[in-house]
Each structure stands twice: as C-alpha cells, then as structure tokens.
Amino acid sequence: MPDAILTDARTPAPELAARAARTGSSPVRDILALTARPEVISFAGGLPAPELFDVAGIADAFRQVLAEQPQRALQYSTSEGDPALRTAVAARYSARGLPTDAADLLVTTGSQQGLSLLATTLLEPGDVVLVEDPCYLAALQIFSLAGARVVPVPTDDDGLDPAALDEIAARERPKLLYVIPTFQNPTGRTLPAERRAAVAEVAARRGLWIAEDDPYGELRFEGEPMPWVASFPGAEDRTALLGSFSKVMAPGLRLGTLRLPAGLRRACVIAKQAADLHTSTVDQAAAARYLADADLDAHLARVRGAYQERRDALVDGLAAALPEGSRWNRPAGGMFVWATLREGYDATALLPEVVRHDVAYVPGAPFFAGTPDATAVRLSFVTHSPEEIREGLGRLRTALEGAHRNG
Structure with a gap:
C-alpha cells in the first residue's frame, strides 16, 4: 500500500527551459548521421580531409x-x-x-x-x-x-x-x-x-x-x-x-x-x-x-594545394551535374561552394532521392535567418579526392535527372 501511495503521488519533472525547446538540432549533423555509410560520397559536411592531417x-x-x-x-x-x-x-x-x-x-x-x-x-x-x-x-x-x-x-x-x-x-x-x-x-x-x-x-x-x-x-x-x-x-x-x-x-x-x-x-x-x-x-x-x-606553413601549403585541386574538380563538374539554369560560385579558398538550382527545384525535398544514389549535399534553406531560398545548396569540396568528387557529381546528376522525370 505505501508503494501505491508513492506512485500515485509522483509529479512530472519540470519541462525543459524554453531556450532548449526552441533550439533545434543542426541539419548538417542530422545529414551526416544519415550519410555515414562508407559508400556515400558526401558534399555535406565541412570536414577537413583526414588523410592530410599531420x-x-x-x-x-x-x-x-x-x-x-x-x-x-x-x-x-x-x-x-x-x-x-x-x-x-x-x-x-x-x-x-x-x-x-x-x-x-x-x-x-x-x-x-x-x-x-x-x-x-x-x-x-x-x-x-x-x-x-x-x-x-x-x-x-x-x-x-x-x-x-x-x-x-x-x-x-x-x-x-x-x-x-x-x-x-x-x-x-x-x-x-x-x-x-x-x-x-x-x-x-x-x-x-x-x-x-x-x-x-x-x-x-x-x-x-x-x-x-x-x-x-x-x-x-x-x-x-x-x-x-x-x-x-x-x-x-x-x-x-x-x-x-x-x-x-x-x-x-x-x-x-x-x-x-x-x-x-x-x-x-x-x-x-x-x-x-x-x-x-x-x-x-x-x-x-x-x-x-613543426612547419605549419609548409603543412598548410600542402593542404591548400590539395584543396585547390578538389575545388576545381567540383566547380568544373557542376555544369554537367546541376540542372541547366543553375548558378554557383568559385571561391578563392575555404571549403564551400554555394549553388542555387534552377527555379522550381526544392533542394530539401530532393535530398532523400539524392541520398538513395549514395551522394549528399546540405540544403541551403536552414542557413537563412530570413526568408529561405529553397533552391540553395551548400557543397563541401575538401573531404574527397578529385576522382571521388567526379564520381559523386555523376551520381548527383543521375539523382536530379531521375527526380525531375518523376516529378
């Protein structure tokens, strides 16, 4: 009987603070969890190339x-x-x-x-x-x-x-x-x-x-x-x-x-x-x-050389991979290319189909504090070799073409 009284008297723990309830998980982290399979060529994460670590x-x-x-x-x-x-x-x-x-x-x-x-x-x-x-x-x-x-x-x-x-x-x-x-x-x-x-x-x-x-x-x-x-x-x-x-x-x-x-x-x-x-x-x-x-500057020179080759492989292949009418930039450094697909494409809605083709990107919409651009895509070029990047772009082209036909 005392146990029953204690059970009945239980009061729920207080709710989470409002700041915790209103702050969502990072979409990038969520996408990385979905694309952790080794066969996926991911342009999603801003992950430095591990083979280049000193x-x-x-x-x-x-x-x-x-x-x-x-x-x-x-x-x-x-x-x-x-x-x-x-x-x-x-x-x-x-x-x-x-x-x-x-x-x-x-x-x-x-x-x-x-x-x-x-x-x-x-x-x-x-x-x-x-x-x-x-x-x-x-x-x-x-x-x-x-x-x-x-x-x-x-x-x-x-x-x-x-x-x-x-x-x-x-x-x-x-x-x-x-x-x-x-x-x-x-x-x-x-x-x-x-x-x-x-x-x-x-x-x-x-x-x-x-x-x-x-x-x-x-x-x-x-x-x-x-x-x-x-x-x-x-x-x-x-x-x-x-x-x-x-x-x-x-x-x-x-x-x-x-x-x-x-x-x-x-x-x-x-x-x-x-x-x-x-x-x-x-x-x-x-x-x-x-x-x-160590010579950090010499190490960075090697990293920059590799990243430049990877940037070139990505940017030079986007014309064939993305729908006609898409736009993208050619950054002079860093890790990311920003692309906008042709009007009518929704990068978030397309992502599940893209991942089914063992390739991934990050939709650009979550990055906006204002009105999001549904056509925007962030592509990281540093994690994969130029050969893997070219393979990934081929998969991306196939996925987008298939989604367009089915849509």
Whole structure:
C-alpha cells in the first residue's frame, strides 16, 4: 500500500527551459548521421580531409610534452590558456598584419566555445543580433540558446551589404553583428576590403560589437589575403576575433582562440571559468609544441594545394551535374561552394532521392535567418579526392535527372 501511495503521488519533472525547446538540432549533423555509410560520397559536411592531417607531427608533439613535462601537461591550468600557445598565436597574427600580444588572447575549446562565451557575456534575452543571410548554422543555434532576436542582413555575391547593415542597425538597435568575412560558411564568399572598412565604420557609428569569425582565412588558394575587419578604423575596440585550429591542424583537438579588447576579455575569462574552467591542458601544450617544432606553413601549403585541386574538380563538374539554369560560385579558398538550382527545384525535398544514389549535399534553406531560398545548396569540396568528387557529381546528376522525370 505505501508503494501505491508513492506512485500515485509522483509529479512530472519540470519541462525543459524554453531556450532548449526552441533550439533545434543542426541539419548538417542530422545529414551526416544519415550519410555515414562508407559508400556515400558526401558534399555535406565541412570536414577537413583526414588523410592530410599531420599525424606524425602532432603525435610527436604529444610525445615530447608527455615525456618532458607530464605533471604540468596533465594538471589543471589557467582559464586564459597556455602562455606558449597564446604567444605563438599572437606571433602568427602579428606576422599577418594584425599586431597582437599574448595577453590579448583567450584559448577556447574550439572557436565554437568562443562564440558561446561572447553570447554569454554580451547578450540578454531579447537583444538583437545581426547576421549575414545566409549564416553559419551553429551561430544561429548559439544565439537562439541565448534568447537573442536574430535579424538577417541581406547579402549578394560579394557578401554582406554595408548599406543594408547601416539601415537595419539604425532601425533595430542591435548589440552584436556576427560575420564570417573570408570564405564564409555556407557560401564561400569573401567580403571585399572596402566593405570591411564600411562594416567597421557602421559598427563604430551605430555602437555595436562585432564578432568576426575566421576559421578559413589561412586556406586561401588564389589572390591576396584580406585584412581583418578588426584592423580597420572604428573596429579596433569593439571586435572579437575568433580563430580556430580545426581547419589548419586538426578538429579533434578542439582548440580555438578569442582575440578581445581588454574589458570584454575579462568578462569572457569569467564566463569560461563557469563553463569548463579551462581548455585541455595537454592539448594546448601539444599544440604549442607543434607550432614551435613543426612547419605549419609548409603543412598548410600542402593542404591548400590539395584543396585547390578538389575545388576545381567540383566547380568544373557542376555544369554537367546541376540542372541547366543553375548558378554557383568559385571561391578563392575555404571549403564551400554555394549553388542555387534552377527555379522550381526544392533542394530539401530532393535530398532523400539524392541520398538513395549514395551522394549528399546540405540544403541551403536552414542557413537563412530570413526568408529561405529553397533552391540553395551548400557543397563541401575538401573531404574527397578529385576522382571521388567526379564520381559523386555523376551520381548527383543521375539523382536530379531521375527526380525531375518523376516529378
């Protein structure tokens, strides 16, 4: 009898927080789960080519760290990050034209955490965040969890439109602008220098923070490097620059950096203490050792050469693979090509048929904070060899032609 009374008295556990209920799973992650079969040639994920990882160099760095300083490498560390790693990253920024001190940097558990720390320190529920339209999916998730109101800024083939940014900023009074100005995810577009200067000027005049995300900047195949938005007048004291080791070293390390103005840096350190105390000590130490002992620039030259060949294989084959009247770009670096199918095609509706042909892409619609473009497709070119890319494009052509006939 007492057991029955206890059972009857049970009360359901409280519901999830509203932020968890309103934030969906990443469509890219869901698609990757569907296409995990080895026979699938996937243009869906932004996964660096694993055969290009410098496994020997990274393994040697870990061996050296664990042999020479095991107690320090396996111990708790400071929230700000390994001093040697911060010094090395600061030197790389400075060498590329952005004077940086180690004290300007916070090491994060992937640049994704850096964006989460910025959302935690800058955003109250209801605050307005401006984003490029289309925008990186995980950023949309982070801003949703923060309770922000996301407002899209129109883009064209050169990226974000500064005139539209100015008009929207005047109307919406945003707190933050999030932008990937170089080889943007999902479009692969690069913001020209004059637009970067205009973005900095608008941010200064309208009074907003800039989160400048730069995971792909060192993956340039063609043309001259672009200066960071953070380097332009007006942006110096209001830009958080996010960096990542995922695309240049290995994503499994989960290492990133935040370059921050002093006041914001102090707040982000406190937020990081609450989030995870600090990023993995041993991974930071190994990364610092790798940067000291290995030739990262030589490694990146090999990676860029391979990625350029893969980009060419994809872009040169799209005319035969996509319906007549489709459009696509030819990015000068990064990992992604952005295509729009001919009017009347729905990339999301077509995906199941495409996957049945053992090939995959990511529909572009989920990347839009505003009105989605149902014809848009994101194609990653870095994971597969040129031969596999050509085979995948043949499968894609067959799938789209079959769907068109049956439709």
